[in-house]
Amino acid sequence: MPDLIVAGNWKMNTTVAEAAVLAAGVRDGAAAVSGVELVLCPPFISLAAVSEAVKGSAVKVGAQNMHFQESGAYTGEVSPGMLQGLCDYVILGHSERRQMFAETDESVNSKIKAAQAAGLKPILCVGETLQEREAGKASDVISGQIRAGLEGNGNTTGLVVAYEPIWAIGTGQSATPETAVEIMGGAILETLRSLHGAAADGISLLYGGSMNAGNAGEYAAQACIHGGLVGGAALQADSFLQVAAAVAAAKA
Numbered sequence: 001m002p003d004l005i006v007a008g009n010w011k012m013n014t015t016v017a018e019a020a021v022l023a024a025g026v027r028d029g030a031a032a033v034s035g036v037e038l039v040l041c042p043p044f045i046s047l048a049a050v051s052e053a054v055k056g057s058a059v060k061v062g063a064q065n066m067h068f069q070e071s072g073a074y075t076g077e078v079s080p081g082m083l084q085g086l087c088d089y090v091i092l093g094h095s096e097r098r099q100m101f102a103e104t105d106e107s108v109n110s111k112i113k114a115a116q117a118a119g120l121k122p123i124l125c126v127g128e129t130l131q132e133r134e135a136g137k138a139s140d141v142i143s144g145q146i147r148a149g150l151e152g153n154g155n156t157t158g159l160v161v162a163y164e165p166i167w168a169i170g171t172g173q174s175a176t177p178e179t180a181v182e183i184m185g186g187a188i189l190e191t192l193r194s195l196h197g198a199a200a201d202g203i204s205l206l207y208g209g210s211m212n213a214g215n216a217g218e219y220a221a222q223a224c225i226h227g228g229l230v231g232g233a234a235l236q237a238d239s240f241l242q243v244a245a246a247v248a249a250a251k252a
């Protein structure tokens, strides 16, 4: 079975001081959750403080984005080399970056290769809009995003894929486990297998979109779901740890 992972995407929340407190809270409760890798993804400016706070524990750190170039005239951007030593994971292609910051499949593709070259584990995010779902295009959209994001890249090292239906993010309207399985065990796994053969079955697949302590277990009870990418419920140590505990219990 692929690694079980529960990652918290803090988005544009927490000051550096608040991030350190939240990270310490997760660190202090992490020992009670076994068998699940916990990943905290704070804003860039808090990566150092969070990585310091979790030092010596099993809790891992991730960035929320990254540029694919190593250096240069890219005002406001952060390179793979700058993240080395500060985090192990990097979220790439989140729908908020695709929708609000003109992230394209092509740039996501370059970023995944650059992350792997820097020894970072990319969390590739894919997801359809409500309009696409209602038009019956969800599976096609998702396979297209996976293919384009991974085209010309035979390397699955560290790769994690997160399915985050856009209509489920921050809305409280989580996808039913059946809907998640239809996409994750269907379009996502099939596309990964067609690209990577048997290696596809070693890739951790995370669900994201209004995941919380109450519904996490229902997702993790599905064979093709190996954890979650959590937004709102990751902003408090207790609720984040409860999500992780529910995932651990469902897989035990």
Ligand code: 13P
Residues within 6 Å of the ligand: 009, 094, 164, 168, 169, 170, 171, 172, 208, 209, 210, 211, 229, 230, 231, 232, 233
């Ligand atoms: P919510 O859990 O707040 O719906 O956010 C999900 C998400 O976008 C995680 O990346």
